[in-house]
Amino acid sequence: MNQRMTIVLSTGSYLPEKRIGNDDLTQFPREAIPLIAEKTGVRNRRVAAEDECTSDLAVRAARKCLEKEGIDPVQVEGIILATSSPDRMQPATATRVQHLLGAGKAFALDINSVCSGSTFGIALADGLIRSGQADRILLIAAEVYSRILNPKDYTTFPFFGDGAGAVLLAAGTRGQGGILRSRLRTDGAGSDMICVPAGGTQLPFGRMTNPRSAFFRMRGADVFSFAVEKVPEIIRQLLADAGVAISAIRCFVCHQANANIIYRIAEILDVPADRFFMNISDYGNTAGASVLIALDEALAAGIIRRGDLVVTVAFGGGLSWGANLIQI
């Protein structure tokens, strides 16, 4: 009997039209502008229109994903939305996506693993499909960080962008490729390293004494150290679990947080940097959405083809980090 697997049926992405270049960030001193690209590789970012929120970006990415393979939204049985910048505190942003998409037969839920959202979502969808809970799950990752950043905070604002990515995962059988293995990790001791301090039950807006607590913050240097330690480690563990040599991986689709982090990870793994897909220069760090956007672009560009082995890997708030080995 063929083992039930989860295969990648289609991908899609959506980036808002409005592009902001580094030189457009006039709220920062001129001498600080070149540092943005130097420190992170970010040269441009996209920003959602005034009337667009996270669910709107998610729906656009989802439609592109479904239309590519001619799938009717009513055929989708589940929607998982990875986001750390939801439309509202509740209900789940995925519910509005389900409605706007016309996917009336799909259950819909949000997950918040911050920048690791795509990799955690792939593993979760894989589990649901393999266990027979659903045959077709649409995983979407969407973020509108421009609404949760302090525009005057140089340590965060220049480095992020808005965007959404989607992947349609479906039941298949061994021999068709698919999600071969995933590894997920969390270290809650680092939950203050990347966070939005206020707005939840720990610090409601009404009890906030400093308005800056309403905005996203991160300890950049600590995040850099965390990423370059944990990402190579989890990739090695993932490939060892699967019995796959690192040389067999066609492309590493890594969270686009910082080009220098990716170069360092490639160096530690002794893998040529050009096997790591990068689009951070154009979009900045799109948080949980970056891996699915990158996966869609790498497929569209022909960098990844059917049958190729790919590693998706991400790290971020939580602290969380995760990786998936996928045969496309």
Place this chain on the structure above:
Amino acid sequence: MDLWDKLKAVLLEEFLEIEDAAAVTEKTKLGEIPNWDSMAAVNLQILINELFQVDLPLDLLQDEATFEELIGFIHEPETIADAMRRLNGRS
């Protein structure tokens, strides 16, 4: 409120990780601020400009610089050019 009190009040708002306000004095080095890095230096540069309308070059916001030195530049902005010349002469 003198210059230091004014700067410190805003520092405590800006740098949320400063948990022990009493530990930050005029003698504190910038590198001793929790999570201080080159990005945080830009935030401090903006903050000083907004508070005091003084343009402090990033080169003067080094890890070893103290708030006392910064207050000196804010008090006498004409000394900034000299400090930059000394810095460039050293490098």
